[in-house]
Amino acid sequence: xxxxxxxxxxxxxxxxxxxxxxxxxxxxxxxxxxxxxxxxxxxxxxxxxxxxxxxxxxxxxxxxxxxxxxxxxxxxxxxxxxxxxxxxxxxxxxxxxxxxxxxxxxxxxxxxxxxxxxxxxxxxxxxx
Numbered sequence: 001x002x003x004x005x006x007x008x009x010x011x012x013x014x015x016x017x018x019x020x021x022x023x024x025x026x027x028x029x030x031x032x033x034x035x036x037x038x039x040x041x042x043x044x045x046x047x048x049x050x051x052x053x054x055x056x057x058x059x060x061x062x063x064x065x066x067x068x069x070x071x072x073x074x075x076x077x078x079x080x081x082x083x084x085x086x087x088x089x090x091x092x093x094x095x096x097x098x099x100x101x102x103x104x105x106x107x108x109x110x111x112x113x114x115x116x117x118x119x120x121x122x123x124x125x126x127x128x
Contacts, residue, residue, distance in 0.1 A: 018082045021090070025072045030056050031064025031105065033089065034072055036079060045089040046079050048102045053109065067108050071101050 021044065027035035029045075031053030036044045053064035072094060081092025094101040
C-alpha cells in the first residue's frame, strides 16, 4: 500500500513540470545538484526538486554526493522541470533509465540514515 501511495505521489509531482531536457550527467556538485551536458555542448546545472541533502562539508554530505554519483554520473538523463532557482539552476525531476533519481535519493537516504533528506510529503510515508 505504501508503494502505491508513493508511486501516486511521484506521478502527481511530475505532472507539475512543463519543460523537458535530456543530456549526459557530467558533474555532481553535491547530493542534490548535478550538471547536465545538453546537445553535447551546453552545460546546465540542475537542482533536484523536492529534495534536500546535506552539503558536502556537512555531516553525511560526502555520502549524499556519492549516492548521486552512483545513480547518475556519466549517464544519460531526462530532466522534467518548470522553474529556475535564485542561482539560475534548473529545478526538476531527474530520470536515468526510467529511474526517478529524486525519489531514489530519498529511498537511499532512508537506508543510509541521512538525517536531512526530504522529499515533499513522501518522507512521512518512508519514515513510518
